[in-house]
Amino acid sequence: MKEKLKKKAYEVLKRSVYVLRVDTGSCNGCEIEIYNAFTPYFDIERFGVRLVYSPRLADVLLVTGPVTRQFVPILKAVYEAIPKPCIVVACGACACGGGIWYDSHSIMGGVDKLIPVDAYIPGCPPRPQSILYGMLVALDVLAQKIEREEAIANSSTYKPEFSNFEGIIDNWELYKALKFELHRYLGYRFGNRVLEDLLKLSKECSNIDEFIEKAEMKIQEKYNDPRVTEAVKFSCLKLKDVKEVIT
Amino acid sequence: MTLKNILKIIKEKGTVTLAYPFEPEEVPEDFRGKPIINPDICMGCGACANVCPPDAIMVFDDFEKGTKVWRIFYGRCIFCGRCEEACPIGAIKQSEEFELASKSREDLESIVITPLAKCDICGRYFIISEREIKQALEITKASKTIPPSILELIENGVECPTCKRKKTVLSFVRALKPFESEKLESIPPATAVNLVREKLTFHSSLGKKGEYTNPREDNIKGVGQNEGKTKEKSI
């Protein structure tokens, strides 16, 4: 794979590609990641991609930022000054679709409202590896991985979640109490992972004290982390309180 | 002196360039990458669309065709993770993908289409999807604090907000019918409220059956109602 990629790169990019970078009002996060992509750590210059500072010399226009109203005439002037054919790459969430301020009063809402765009690099900000990949896709060295997905969700074949609560956690209130208590201690992502393990375990236990003991042991074994074990302990104690209140 | 230092540091370090893209890149645990929806689990509740700050996730209802279209546009996504945090059943999760560059705008979209539920009384589509109703049934069955009368209510049939509103208005009208001859303004407000409350029947749908009657029997024409399409519901 390595050799094939190298060969393709050298075939397609027979000479260096000159890139002009224009910031149309971004917060600068994308700028710094582009800057990082040109440092030796990620090194986009291996592929002959170089930064230049004049529109007359450029082949590729790399735009970041939602186009602010103040910047509209400048972007148009820069686009007209670049000799065609040129490739326009929109980097970052603001350039692709307007970003988090897509409907503000002083924003045009994305680069493709003014000039035709050839490649989009989503991300906020995109990692330097993403930018590297995006430039290679724009230059046709690599094929893009993402494609449009459409799915139709039938309701006849639908199997709802929570269709069978078994074991210790046998009703909706206990499930909710455990889930939100784990979120309170570990955050939503880690908490959801621990919740799955605990649900599996609850089906094998017969009473709540046994569950609490086994839960601590199993979590300590799997994650080997005192903070996670402590969080599980507190959550299970809260579970016990809620169970007493309900019954 | 300085040059010697510099050369020493360079010799110690060697090459620092990462091997990407010639070798795949590993991301740390809990990296916030592309959010991916699982169409088998999603029930179309729209909680993710509610919390998404840049409105990258949007939900469109089509009441003619009876579909709810869920759409995510990765171009505007800020990869914050609020959708995963808000989803009640874990249908959307952030994966580890970060190679999302694309040459066309259409490739950056992902769509899921769910069917909307039909009102059992007027037969029109309304804003809840069928999957949500099934999920609500399951949760109600599994709950210890929701009264079983609500379960019977859902199992008996689903009614759209317009029909519910109509029921409420009719209950008020029926409650105030005995006072038609007197002028309603002459009754002090507190008395009027108490009288209505005694006669009020819309709350009774939670407990007693048999209070709701077909609007045609009361000779009151419903708003925008087509005679032929009404289903007669005998309770």
Place this chain on the structure above:
Amino acid sequence: MNKISELEDRIKREIGNLIMNIEKPYPNQIYLHVKRSNLLEVCSYVFYKLGGFLSTMVGTDERNLCSMFTLRYVFSIEDVDIYDSDDEKPWVIVSTEIPPDDPTFPSVTPKIPSAVWYEREVRDLLGLEPVGHPDPRRLVLPDDWPEGVYPLRKEYKHDIRPPSIPEKYEFKPETKGEKIIQVPIGPVHAAVDEPAQFRVFLDGEKVVDLDYRMFYIYRGIEKISESRLTYNQVPFIAERICGICGNAHSCCYCQAVEQAMRINVPERAKYIRTIMLEIERLHSHLLWLGIACHLAAFDWGFMEFFKVREIIMYLAEILSGGRKTYGINIIGGVRRDITEKRAEKALKMLNEFEEEYKKVLDTVVSTSTFIKRVKDVGVLPKEVARKTSVVGPVARGSGIKRDTRKDHPYASYDEIDFKVPTYDDGDVLSRALVRAEEALESINIIRQAIENMPSGPIITDEKEYINYAKGLGAVEAPRGEDVHFVILGPLSKVYRHRIRASTYNNWPVVPYMCRGYTLADVPLIIASIDPCYSCTERVLLIDVKTGSRKNISYDYLLNLCRKGGRL
């Protein structure tokens, strides 16, 4: 607490007749309500006699609450005779009301130069005219925005885009002369940047004055926070105000809302916020040091600083999921926890980072070419710094010891031991040394925070939602003090969100610092206040006398800067 009541008594004694009433909604904030006509006198008193620094100024459209516009001037009282540098200091907020049929107010800029930009901004966005302002030009809105349309008024819907009107922005120098040449710089830049247009007025090779047209990136954030987003979604837009100090902005907003809702953030969440704020300070200071080396023609330092910085970026990715936008703050706490394993990994990476950073720093500081290039350039004297209320390393490099982490403690800084480095010379070298030493202190703070982290939850749900409650939050971002002011509103939205980024207070000082130096020093001086960006690009030299134009490329100007135009 005692000092607050002393302060209140002193105010009542000395200017009690000018004040309508005094309010104290929180333990260390005093609100003074005054009449419009007494505004100048009361503000000067607070600024000069009480030793206050102007932190921010908020204009609000409260016509549907009390049928008036309101203005609030927020001062941070830091009189060195009363308070030690390690004490907590109070806020004094002077507020006044302006009737809608006569939207003018007396400008305080002639006496307090730090208010110059705030009043121009209120004029642009709300239509309140400062009478007596020395420079009432448009500041924030684009040049082709029609007159009489004010975006922050409540009747303006946030997504309406009015049609264009042709208008030109006039650059004005303060000093006039015959042989002055104007050199425009920008707005498309080559270095890491914000677009901004600078005009440098030269006499031969010496800089006589500098003027700028900023706000090319005005995106209407305050209007969006009030209209489309709920109060829990605003931390995400606050994070994208700035590319380098985003986490500080979202933390500041969360603190302001938590004060208004009287939420007690759990202890563990405060420690996690501290750790993430210090990680951000590290990566920002290293970025600045790299760029300073680049502009001073020492590219080896530039590459090495960026390489060492990658360790911190990777650490941030492990702890929060993203390299630059952490997305970790939310009202009531944080969204992710730092488990023991991750904390151990963080300590290991910090040790590695400290070793390498010290090596590179020692080499750079002992390089005489670099030192000669930055010593005695762009001097900012202490009195000018005091009058213009500069913040951050710019203030600390001129001998004024201001640091929000000590003056208005937040997160868990009151339980951690650290020093605040200060230098007295006021040149670019002092500011560079302040930043380099702060980076070493940050490592110390992170270590202490990880070792002493308490257990407990990381988020809390208990809050009191009082409509129209006010909250003020301040955080020390890498560039200086960030202040956010929030008024809660109905329907889970924020009624007014006022953002004051740290570089806002520092920009008005740049023309002063550039006078008397050469064109080649301008990039370095502008970069030394660490605007979220540095500057310069394609330069157009216009000879005023003959009208001829000459294009200079970026390389020419950069070489000029690197060779050191000054002899």
